[in-house]
Amino acid sequence: LPRADQPHVHALYGLCRYADEIVDAPDRGSIAERAAALDALRARFDRDLAAGRSDHPVLAAVVDTVQQLSIDPELLRRFFASMRMDLSVSGYRTHAELERYMDGSAAVIGELMLPVLRPPDPDAARDGARALGVAFQLTNFLRDVDEDLDRGRVYLPLEDLERFGADPRRRVADAPWRAFSRFQIDRIRGIYREADAGIELLPSRSASVIRAARVLYSGILDRIEAADHDVFSARARIATPIKVAVVGRELVRRTPSNTAGRVTPRSSPRPLPAER
Structure with missing residues (x-):
């Protein structure tokens, strides 16, 4: 892909991997603790997107990609919902x-x-x-x-x-x-x-x-x-x-x-x- 587009792929991939780690990593605590961490990540995404910027190590790139490419935020919310299903x-x-x-x-x-x-x-x-x-x-x-x-x-x-x-x-x-x-x-x-x-x-x-x-x-x-x-x-x-x-x-x-x-x-x- 063109060099200018590659950071957007990295941002989306990074979010997917980070959410996977919250759900699946054994050192992330109990199911309730992992659910809380995932919910916090989704809430942080919504807040940072509304603010137009993020200083979160993963969400900063995601928010930038969503804004630059005019991605519908609802797509990310559907992603978070499915990740939440893995815990139940x-x-x-x-x-x-x-x-x-x-x-x-x-x-x-x-x-x-x-x-x-x-x-x-x-x-x-x-x-x-x-x-x-x-x-x-x-x-x-x-x-x-x-x-x-x-x-x-x-x-x-x-x-x-x-x-x-x-x-x-x-x-x-x-x-x-x-x-x-x-x-x-x-x-x-x-x-x-x-x-x-x-x-x-x-x-x-x-x-x-x-x-x-x-x-x-x-x-x-x-x-x-x-x-x-x-x-x-x-x-x-x-x-x-x-x-x-x-x-x-x-x-x-x-x-x-x-x-x-x-x-x-x-x-x-x-x-x-x-x-x-």
Whole structure:
């Protein structure tokens, strides 16, 4: 991304990480204490935004980004609401319930990034941006189920697990778990395909960056399949040389001469290079 836009990405990422640490870090105290700290952060954001400035080590950059890019503060409030759910909700009965959580934890991140990515028609690109945020998070949920169990949470729809007779608490990639994992991967790939249409609406420079992230993240699903859906023994990862190759490939494929500021449409992103 252009150098001038990078601090805005850093500001939004910093807020997400800081809120995550409040919710998940064991040294942050009891659930009640962590809830109070998160509520205080949200209240401080509202006060500092109203004041037009902040001296908070994280919120100073966030307030500046919100003001410079004219971001709707309600997007950040939806984010805080979902982070608050992590302190009281340990599972989700249906995919629709999980989607309500992901509205503020994932879809809203796509919306927050739109002013940074500068699509010619933000309204047209919004659904794709939301879908990509959701696809990224669902990929995380499947890859990190073992870590989330350690925190007492399961971000997988209970009704779908029951349909296949799968129980992640067994931490074994048995036949029911593999059947569920295949189903979930198909669902996530469908959401990535929804997101692809939005990527094509971005300016060439932004599209190349986001497409690289999309290819790398969706590649985690390939790694899960290659491990026969065993997400309990080891974390699915993309090797650094593969990351470098994908980023380089997408940068080379930029089409800045497109006068509409759009990338050349392509049916689907190219897959990851093979690992050696």
